[in-house]
């Protein structure tokens with residue numbers, strides 16, 4: 001019936017309060033009633049004693065009753081006295097003149113009565129009409145009921161206000177959620193309007209919103225960067241094709257145009273491949289085929305593959321590799337290492353040097369790629385591994401790529417649970433270090449690798 005939490009809280013709170021007030025009123029009324037009955041019983045006892053003392057057995061076998069002068073009291077009392085044979089000796093306003101069956105105090109329809117038997121056998125009944133006491137209690141109950149109703153009303157109004165105040169943060173949270181679902185991703189829960197208990201929840205939600213917003217912005221930036229990166233070679237390709245088709249050209253002109261188109265296509269292909277690698281590394285469910293991968297062999301293979309480039313750039317490559325094996329996909333790990341070494345060659349100086357060092361740590365393999373190149377200024381280091389980040393952002397052609405090489409390397413290394421870090425001194429060179437945990441064999445190792453033990457080769 002009550003769908004709102006506020007109304008439901010209020011109903012429960014009111015019912016509880018009403019029950020407490022009713023119990024309290026009942027206790028007060030019972031206490032007052034008990035006190036009145038106690039007073040009445042003492043009065044009845046006193047009057048019984050007076051009547052018993054006034055009864056004198058006479059010589060004729062009956063009793064003489066000499067009542068003292070009546071007290072001036074407004075109490076609706078009555079009494080009756082019988083002799084030992086059950087004959088009524090005296091009565092005053094008694095409702096019934098038959099001898100009572102039992103002795104002691106008792107409640108009757110009319111009121112409270114005490115019946116006593118004297119040593120000589122006479123029976124004395126004294127009674128008190130309780131209608132005035134009942135009247136008094138009813139009026140007390142009425143007064144208490146009115147006060148309780150007033151208090152309940154006040155509590156209801158106060159409770160409505162208090163529950164509204166207590167639930168205001170929930171309202172603020174739902175308003176923010178509505179704003180966000182309406183497209184305002186910068187909306188946050190105002191923390192000044194929430195109570196301490198809800199503050200933690202609001203903070204956690206705000207942090208989650210921050211992360212969501214951040215990841216959304218990164219996605220938007222990523223899409224914009226990717227399209228921007230592909231736009232230049234696509235424009236080159238379109239221009240070259242249009243130029244070649246506009247009118248007949250000489251064979252040399254065609255060749256030059258085709259070479260330019262080839263470079264643009266290669267650049268696009270490289271960018272799309274790297275995007276694919278990143279997407280694979282990001283995909284949570286993408287299974288990485290792990291096999292024993294000899295890091296020293298991998299370093300030698302990468303160095304061998306890049307030797308022509310190094311020669312071309314007049315850079316010397318050195319490999320110092322200790323034998324160490326990790327469980328990984330050699331293809332992807334080779335790609336990561338290749339990116340680091342290619343960068344070390346690209347961003348080197350003439351007659352420069354590049355060292356690839358592989359070390360075996362107790363539970364990991366460490367690969368350092370050190371160069372004597374141009375180095376990287378400290379303010380670029382924090383964003384260096386970001387996607388599409390280039391130190392020289394204006395450069396679109398030249399040795400470098402789309403600014404994805406380091407991002408791909410880091411994604412691959414982190415996917416294996418490793419780390420990739422850099423230290424660099426401008427003008428002196430850079431050192432990139434990746435640390436790959438040795439890892440463990442997958443549940444079902446690839447065929448032919450059963451006996452391989454990573455960490456030693």
Ligand code: ADP
Pocket residue numbers: 339343344345347348371373374375376384389390391392400401402403404405406407430
């Ligand atoms: P790119 O494909 O443009 O080389 P990367 O992600 O591989 O992109 O590198 C990002 C930027 O980091 C490059 O633009 C380059 O300026 C800088 N960089 C990477 N490696 C080195 C290095 N060994 N020495 C100097 N600068 C480097």
